[in-house]
Amino acid sequence: MSFYSQVADEQGVFKDNDLQVKLVPVQTSAQALSAMLSGSLDLAPGTPDPFVLAKAKGSDLRAVAATTQETVFQIIAGSKHVDAGGDLKARTEALKGKSVAVYGRGNASDRFVDFLFDAVDITGEPVYVIAGASKTVAAFLAGKVDFASDTVQVANLLEAAGKGGTYINCATDGYPTGYEGDKQMYWTTGKFADANPEALRRFIKAMDDTQEWVQDAANEERSSPT
Template structure:
């Protein structure tokens, strides 16, 4: 049976309408890589809340993406997964882009999730009841999410300002959930560098004493002397060059999540995240969210001066960076965020 031109046009129209609907939007038709794997270190943390919101509210799917998220004990482990080829993209700390450039492995951060690190360094009241100054940490065990992660970077910087080197302490990976809490309670570690809701739970029970806090913009400026970019989505420069539309789709979903968080109330957050994130205490989770709310980026843009702060921080305790020429302009881009903000206002 022959179809008329009119019937063919109607059929073609129906096909295209279905295609665009399947892909979430007409702009998603050109996705070079619809299936994307993202590695993250400590997905339950508020540090990565925008990633969870984008996933839970279906924003990745709306952009035509099938995203698989793998959770690791810390950001350094997530980075290893990407370098090893088992992840395309990392939801991780901005400073990893600097360290990787120093190793001639260019990676680029393309959307900012946090404009303050949210990391708290605190001593264990059980093992260090007589703590006085940072110098008292010499020879002690500091629990971090994973050695080499942003938690150890923050702790190392605070130590450096007190005249201590990272080698003056022992960094022990304790993860970012119940394991970190039990490490404090069992006396396995003398201090901890971790994030909320873990820190708030330990604070509530008065098991720790805070040394340095970066949950607010003011506290972050006090610790680092400037704006400090925190969680990002980053990927190898080659990935972004090869899959620009996919990168844009990822950015769109994240910026949409950031804007949702800005307007959401605590009860909205509770409904959106998995029950396991609450660590068995909803009211504590809400209190912790209110403490870190301003640390979450409102729009995904990397702030002026932020990359410079990160480089200065790393150089304070990493001798290997002293003789390296780092081109910060190649460690991040705001171009995808700019387009995303035009789409989601």
């Protein structure tokens, strides 16, 4: 489930756009895609990989709203590393040879790590551990990983538990040019889009309104998931 949809629900953005929305928790983009194709979800959030692949295989899918304007992933660190100083290159170099949790190889999460290494001209790579979302949190709590490429929600959960937090956030740490990131988007089926054009228009407007709310500095603390 997207952090932005939670904000839209809690702050009344869906209601303001005349939408009745039921949020259904899912752990990964692949699970969201499967639920949508089975008909149990009307719209599903996720990074592009599984949706583009399914579309290439013939599924009638449409990307309808971007829920982030920057890459959805951050580099998260456990307590041992989270407060390490240094510039972007030094912090990226600290990942080399360390365990880094990602959603899968060839996925958006490990692409982000690979890009950082290339952008700051560091050879080598981390030791990738397949995890993601709740599995990433569990891996940190068990001391199985040093870092992760995951979302702000995971970083906040670790910080709340006193076990780590955000290590590199390219939205604020001046990440290198040449990479726009893998944005999280909402997807739907052609069947739903054709049958509900007005509801879809209002949903897109709600996501735009939510992005504006989250980016407002006055709402910074209120927009952090608990």
